[in-house]
Amino acid sequence: MLGYLTKRLISLTLSLAVASLVIFAVVEIAPGDPAAYMLGINAQPDTLAALRSELGLDQPKAQRYLSWVTGMLTGDFGTSYTYRAPVAQMIAERLWISLPLALYALALAALIAFPAGILAAARRGRPADLAVMAGTQLGVAIPNFWFAMLLVLLFAIKLRVMPSGGFPGWDEPLDALKSLTLPAVALALPQAAILARILRSSLIDALGEDYIRTARAKGLTRWQALRRHGLRNALIPVLTILGLQFSFLLAGAIIIEQVFYLPGLGRLIFQAISQRDLIVVESVVMLLVFAVIVVNFLTDLAYAAVDPRLRR
Amino acid sequence: MTPASSGLKYRGGSGGQRPPAGRPGAAGAKPILTIEDLTLHIYDTEILKPISLHINAGEILALVGESGSGKSMTALATMGLLPSGSQTTGRIHLVDKDLLALNEAQLCQIRGGRIGMIFQEPMTALNPLHTIGAQIAEVIRIHDPQADAQAQTVQALHKVGLDVPPHRYPHELSGGQRQRVVIAMAIACGPELLIADEPTTALDVTTQAQILDLLKDLVREEGMALLMITHDLAVVSQMADRIAVMKQGGIVESADTETLFATMKHPYTRALFDATRHRADLPETPASQPLLRVEGVTRSYPLPRPHPFAKRPHFTAVNDVSFTLNEGERLGLVGESGCGKSTLTRAILGLDPIQSGEITLDGVPVTHPDSRRHMQVVFQDPYGSFNPRHRVSRLITEPFHLLPDPPKGAECDRAIDQALIDVGLKPEDKHRHIHAFSGGQRQRLAIARALIIRPRLILFDEAVSALDVRVRAQILDLMAELAREYRLTWLFISHDLSVVRGITDRVLVMQNGRIVEDGPTEQVFDHPRHPYTAQLIAAAPHLPETTDVA
Structure with missing residues (x-):
């Protein structure tokens, strides 16, 4: 197990190093001078030069890469070109919305998907299975922004039990949670549908295995055999999907953020790209890459926890 | 029962001391399993014709037959684990209980408790995610929540002669060791009846001999009844007390082992026997x-690598x-x-x-x-080694792409026809898909495919x-x-x-x-x-x- 952990950690560090290099290089190659963009087309050459040196754009590339990386390691992400504010602080503010939202949505998705997937697999071919399959088909097919609008119409406008958008801040935890609920539901629905389908098919495969027959021959009921022997064996593909979904939810919620007026990471990166705020783009992308790699690392650990054959 | 014919030299088994197979309740023997007029239909297909058999305590009954003869279905019917759509008639009695009349909850108590079952494929019969100890302990706890499951697990492992700590995982064991774990699970609760479905077919000969010895000893020592299902007459000839031969869902002949081999009343039994020890008549090879x-x-x-920096x-x-x-x-x-x-x-x-x-x-x-x-090759699996979407004509001409100048048109057709005739199939078969052929026919096609370019070595x-x-x-x-x-x-x-x-x-x-x-x-x-x-x-x-x- 220790060897496995070391191997995964080494691969995690290497991935991060390679990712930071690639991100830096790509942003460098992208056309457009941030200093010129910030000052507008009528800027004087000497002001431009002054700004370039202030932003550190006149230094050699290797040095800029190094100072960017070491800065990030100490929590200093640099200063936004457009807002003139520390990037770290901007990201932190947004992360306080996006991270809870992603976790909330993921928890909801799992909460819906597990019972639905298990029920469908256990009642394969019967009405319950058909209902779950039809429901998940719908869940995958409906665009989440449209579903989000329906939720607003029903719960915010008609019933007036939920806020229609905005975020009050975490000073009022209950209100904050309330304002994240509709977006989380909208995000969770398609994810839950995908997850339920994966779980169902993976569980049906597991239930066809010889060890389930062995379990039944030992005197376990159908349900006991499913719970004790089928479920854990069916988890590996489900964990893979869960890991991918988390990474997606963290930054991919941009449309939902737009619908609910949530100042999340998705909106931040969208604005930064349109304003050519390269340092923000770099940092947010790096943060997302970091999140994906860490989640993959955690998924690998989860695999090993589930399956003893992988612990080497 | 006819006595053994003078031409028989019988080796192994328990010799002639055992009384000939009697009816249920025959002198001194206590019948554990009695099957009477059992029929089975899955949807509208007849799987079992009325079959009857019985096994006494401490006795080994072998159910022998080819694939599809219904021998495994007989076992699953006894376990109450038939696939959906199954309909049975008749009676299956475990001592005094009619198993076909029990509900699911009652059957769960019987399975693993009074009937233990061993399967063919030890590599997949165990859950890869649980330790072997946990899997053995599970069957003990299910049937007796108060039992000292850990101690009994160690005992069961000892009984099957497996000197492996219970915290090992299945993938750390060999096939023979895994089969011992499966047997340990089957006997952990001291069942009256043990059902073994091809328990050694997937094992090597030396391991097979050990597992057969183990089963024999367990039956004799614990006084269990053993229903042994196999396609291999040779395997059971040395351990079964009685043999029932199954064909197409019915029992065609049943007698104690010695008598069966001596008389072979049914031509099918004789055919199985001859085929088992068949030797092909090879032509002489000149140097x-x-x-x-x-x-x-x-x-x-x-x-x-054992660790990331190791050689x-x-x-x-x-x-x-x-x-x-x-x-x-x-x-x-x-x-x-x-x-x-x-x-x-x-x-x-x-x-x-x-x-x-x-x-x-x-x-x-x-x-x-x-x-x-x-060089051409014929593989083991007649089902997996052909592309199911192609017709036979395309399948068996695949090796032609190795030739610098492959035959075309009528010449190619002639080669296909000849290849099919050579392996005992008809030229018309070239238009069919692979699913239309039986296992033996597929293996003929595999040989036809290998032969079609006249390789020097197969x-x-x-x-x-x-x-x-x-x-x-x-x-x-x-x-x-x-x-x-x-x-x-x-x-x-x-x-x-x-x-x-x-x-x-x-x-x-x-x-x-x-x-x-x-x-x-x-x-x-x-x-x-x-x-x-x-x-x-x-x-x-x-x-x-x-x-x-x-």
Whole structure:
């Protein structure tokens, strides 16, 4: 197990190093001078030069890469070109919305998907299975922004039990949670549908295995055999999907953020790209890459926890 | 019951002391399982005709038959684990309980508690995610929540002779060890009836002999009744008290083992018996040139590093192997699983690189494209080795792409027709898809595919291992016929000694990556020189010898 952990950690560090290099290089190659963009087309050459040196754009590339990386390691992400504010602080503010939202949505998705997937697999071919399959088909097919609008119409406008958008801040935890609920539901629905389908098919495969027959021959009921022997064996593909979904939810919620007026990471990166705020783009992308790699690392650990054959 | 005929020399089993198979309740014997007029339909298909059988305490009943004869379904009906859509009539009594009348909850108490079951495939019968101890303890706790499951688990492991700590996972054990774990689970609660469905079919001969001994001892010591299901008469001839032969859902003959082998009243029993010990009639081979030369071949695999900075360990699967196969010779290669025979086969086919040594076919290295068209292979699995979407005509002409100038049009059609006729099929069959053929027919097609470019060497890799005995005998005869007609040279790779004996002139015995014995087949089998060969031959199950071959 220790060897496995070391191997995964080494691969995690290497991935991060390679990712930071690639991100830096790509942003460098992208056309457009941030200093010129910030000052507008009528800027004087000497002001431009002054700004370039202030932003550190006149230094050699290797040095800029190094100072960017070491800065990030100490929590200093640099200063936004457009807002003139520390990037770290901007990201932190947004992360306080996006991270809870992603976790909330993921928890909801799992909460819906597990019972639905298990029920469908256990009642394969019967009405319950058909209902779950039809429901998940719908869940995958409906665009989440449209579903989000329906939720607003029903719960915010008609019933007036939920806020229609905005975020009050975490000073009022209950209100904050309330304002994240509709977006989380909208995000969770398609994810839950995908997850339920994966779980169902993976569980049906597991239930066809010889060890389930062995379990039944030992005197376990159908349900006991499913719970004790089928479920854990069916988890590996489900964990893979869960890991991918988390990474997606963290930054991919941009449309939902737009619908609910949530100042999340998705909106931040969208604005930064349109304003050519390269340092923000770099940092947010790096943060997302970091999140994906860490989640993959955690998924690998989860695999090993589930399956003893992988612990080497 | 007719007494044993004078022509029988019966070996093994319990000899003649046991009373002949009586009716249920016959003097002194206590019937554990009694099946009366059991029929089974799955949807509208008749699976079992009315069958009746019984097993007494401490007795072994073998249910023998080919695939699809209904023997496994009889076991599943007894366990109450039939697939959905099954309908049964008749009675299955476990001592005093009518199993067909029980509900699911009551059946759960019977399964694992009063009836234990052992399956064919030990590699997949255990849950890979739980320790073996946990899996044995589970069956104990389910039937008695108050039991000291841990102590009983250790006891069960001890009983099956497995000296492995209970916190091991299945993937850390060999096939034979895993089968012992499965047996430990089956007997952990002290069942009255044990059902073993092909318990040794997936195991090597030496492991098979050990597992059969274990089962025999358990039955005698614990006084259990054992229902042993198998396709192999030889396996049960030495351990069963009685044998029931099944064919197409019915029992065609049932008698105690000695009587059954002596009389073989039903022609089907006789056919099974003859097919089991069938030997093909190979034509003589005149001395000739060497064709395949394997010289000092070593093949090793890199293994995963134990820790990230360790040197990569290697496993030597084939270790300095040398032999020569002459033109027209039929050579066998036998050995147990993991001995390196598959690795060697892949190396000969030029599919895997070798680390040292040389393999040449008529002087040309086998990795050279020119060698490819002189070598063809027939694999074990008649179901997996054909693309299901292509018609036979396309399937068997696949090797044509190896030829510089493949036949086209009418010439190609003639080649297809001839290839099909050669293997006993009809030219019309070329328009059909593979799913329309039985296992034996598919293996004929595989041979047709191999023969169509008239290769100089054919490799048969466990080519008849997946077939029923009667079909196997037909395929072996076909091979002998083709050898006579086309003077074939082949390398026949198998774990099954009796088959190799019937289809080769010379045999190589492989152990741990090395060839330990090489000699004419009859000589090796009758007078093995290497102790490992002797051990293999002694472990292989054999039929009782009869002199009256009717």
